[in-house]
Amino acid sequence: MNVLLIGSGGREHALAWKIAQSPLLDKLYCAPGNAGIANVANCVDLDVGDHAVIIQFCQKQNVKLVVVGPEVPLVNGLVDDLEKAGIAAFGPSTKAAALEGSKTFTKELCDRKNIPTAQYQHFNNAPKAKAYVRNHSMPVVIKADGLAAGKGVIIAQTVLEASNAIDDCFEGEYGDAGAEIIIEDFLKGEEASMFYLCDGEAALLLGAAQDHKRVGEGDTGPNTGGMGAYSPAAVVDDKVERQVMDEIILPTLEGMREMGAPFKGVLYAGLMIDDDGPKLIEYNVRFGDPECQVLMMRLENDLLPLLMATIDTSLAAQQVVLNPEPALTVVMASIGYPGSYAKGTVILSADGLNGDNCQIFHAGTALQDGNLVAIGGRVLNITSRGKNVGEAQARAYQLVDRIDWPQGFCRRDIGWRAVERENG
Ligand code: AMP
Ligand code: GLY
Numbered sequence: 001m002n003v004l005l006i007g008s009g010g011r012e013h014a015l016a017w018k019i020a021q022s023p024l025l026d027k028l029y030c031a032p033g034n035a036g037i038a039n040v041a042n043c044v045d046l047d048v049g050d051h052a053v054i055i056q057f058c059q060k061q062n063v064k065l066v067v068v069g070p071e072v073p074l075v076n077g078l079v080d081d082l083e084k085a086g087i088a089a090f091g092p093s094t095k096a097a098a099l100e101g102s103k104t105f106t107k108e109l110c111d112r113k114n115i116p117t118a119q120y121q122h123f124n125n126a127p128k129a130k131a132y133v134r135n136h137s138m139p140v141v142i143k144a145d146g147l148a149a150g151k152g153v154i155i156a157q158t159v160l161e162a163s164n165a166i167d168d169c170f171e172g173e174y175g176d177a178g179a180e181i182i183i184e185d186f187l188k189g190e191e192a193s194m195f196y197l198c199d200g201e202a203a204l205l206l207g208a209a210q211d212h213k214r215v216g217e218g219d220t221g222p223n224t225g226g227m228g229a230y231s232p233a234a235v236v237d238d239k240v241e242r243q244v245m246d247e248i249i250l251p252t253l254e255g256m257r258e259m260g261a262p263f264k265g266v267l268y269a270g271l272m273i274d275d276d277g278p279k280l281i282e283y284n285v286r287f288g289d290p291e292c293q294v295l296m297m298r299l300e301n302d303l304l305p306l307l308m309a310t311i312d313t314s315l316a317a318q319q320v321v322l323n324p325e326p327a328l329t330v331v332m333a334s335i336g337y338p339g340s341y342a343k344g345t346v347i348l349s350a351d352g353l354n355g356d357n358c359q360i361f362h363a364g365t366a367l368q369d370g371n372l373v374a375i376g377g378r379v380l381n382i383t384s385r386g387k388n389v390g391e392a393q394a395r396a397y398q399l400v401d402r403i404d405w406p407q408g409f410c411r412r413d414i415g416w417r418a419v420e421r422e423n424g
Contacts, residue, residue, distance in 0.1 A: 001304070002062050005030045005041065006048055006078070007069025010331070010363035010381040011289035014296040015067060015303070016041045017359065022304040029061065035372055036362025048073055051081040058087045065090065067307060071286050074265075075101040075147060090307045092285045095261035099252070099283040103145050103182050106283055113251035117280040120184035126170045132183055133162040139186040144169050146177030151223070155186065187281065189274030190417075192233040193291050194241075196249055196269070197306055199315040200262030203249045204306075206320055207298060208236040209291040210417065215338055217413045224338045225378060228414030230328040230389050231294040234421050235273050244269065244278050252283075264310050290329045293361050293381045297327035328392040328415050329361070329383040330400055332408045337377035345407035347372045347379070353399055358384040360399070379408060389418035 001024050005016055013036045020028055020040040031054070033043030046053055058066060066082050068074055068091040077094035091097075098105040110117045118141070123129035133140055133156070142165040144152035152174045156162035162183075169178035192210055196203040209231040215221040236244075248269060256263045268284035268291075287295070296303075300321040309315045334341035353360060361383055364376015382399045386392030393415045400410055 001025060001064045002027045003029070003065045003067060003304070004054070004058060004061075004063045005033075005067045005069065006054075006073055008032050008034050008037070008363075009069065009289050010361045010378065011287050011292040012069040013037050013361040013363070013381075014293040014359075014383075015069060015287070017361065018296045018299065018303045019067070022302045024302065024304045027061070029057075029063065031057075034362045035365040035367045036360070038367070048078075049076070051078055054078065055082065055085045055087065058082070058085075064088060065304070065308065067091070069286060071097070071100050071147060071284065074285055079265075088308070088311050090310060091265040092263055093261060095259075096256055096263040096265075097285045098261070099256075099263065099267070100285040101147055103143050103282065104180060106280075107182060109252065109255045110280060113255045115248050115251050115280055116277065118184040118187050120182045122180065122182050124180050126166050129166045129181060129183060130163050133159055133166070136162075136183070138162075141184045141186055142166060142169065143182050143184065144174040144178035145180040145182060146174070148174040148177040152177055153223075187272040187274075187279055189272040189279075190235045191281070192236050192271050192273060193288055194236065194244055194269045194271060195287065195291065195295060196267045197310050197315060197320075198253060198263050198265060198267050199310045199313045200257065200264050201253065201313060202315040203245065203253060203267070204315050204318060204320055205241065205245070206266070207231050207295045207322055208233040208241075209288065209294055210235075211288060211291055212411060212414055215411075217411050222338055224333075226288065226290050227331045227333070227411045228329055229288070229291045229294050230326055230392065230415045230418055231291070231298055232326060234418060240273055240278050244271065248278065248280050266310075289363075290331055290378075290381050293329045293383045294327040297329075297359060297383050297385055298323045298325070323385065325385040325387060326389045326392050326418070327383060327385045328389055328396050329381045330396045330410050330414045331363075331378050332380040332382065332400065332403065332405065332410045333378050334364070334374050334376070335407050335409050341377060342407060343375050344368065345374045345405070347374055347408070348404035349402065353402055357386065358382075358395060358399055374405070374408065382410075388422050389415045390422050393419060
């Protein structure tokens, strides 16, 4: 089978690496890909926003499955258009992608299906929103309704901060995404992400992970797309796993079917977990980045049959087998990220370091004049497995130290929560 993967991040490199191992695969294409993906796939320079171009490419190259990595093409209806053209595609329809594309949509679904989540109010103008926060306890969480590229969530500690955040949203800081906002209660607890393959009817847990969103050690500084992750997450025990499936995931799938928008693809539940049980923070309708990297490092199944089963509604017959060893990934980013950073800096000695327990997944990399260069904020994902998180962490940092890239940096404490737990 020929497969086309859409995307260019570390998530897509991990997916490409895994798909490339499938005995079912003939040819793997990736649009647009990156320098690491080019080692396992044919990178093609297609305009992902032009669905007709993608369809034409698939027809010409006899592509039987398109795997969509990022959220934007999902929300923009790439899967719908491919399906209309008779090409199987992994990912939700544009209607079902509203679970990520609109926070109000998800909150209303939670109301209807009684799914545990933070209390909230929806606003489409600043004065009413400001009046609401004046009488609200602090902290309070302000969220732009639409897709804001991982930004658009402000945890305000004071009424002034909340009012400023409300102004920012309505004054266009997040573009159209901020034309409507929700304001919700601050949830306490420990965060975890859980990933479910869904075929509209059934859900299959792929695994749980913890991300490190802040740029600085000790979870300080501005939010990023994610500076590192590990899987499994100890906070997700058997009880939490059952609760999330029964109280959150299955009611969501039922609600989506009731709306005539069955959810197919991978559902990423961002959760806050405390003694009262798990609460939904948000949904994403794609794999997490960098969480996907640790999931792929642990997944023992052939990925292609699992992806196909989400499309032909046969997930109930599938089982996920994970390597029991934890996996951890450290993100190396360009100095300055998540603010501005230099592009085109040369990375020496990043390849040739992979082994059985270690993989370097590329994100913002390209080959220029024979040099591997950084062209993005997040650039490399140093990923490893170990008998516990501590060992996986030590292995990952050993590799980090062998990468010669003076203009790069990483957090040195990825996995700290798990390692603290392991060390008692
Ligand atoms: P999101 O973009 O919705 O994932 O939000 C970004 C981050 O903000 C989450 O990973 C949480 O750490 C935090 N967050 C979002 N909503 C809440 C909430 N209601 N209570 C506490 N933290 C939250
Ligand atoms: N790592 C967070 C995300 O993929 O949204």
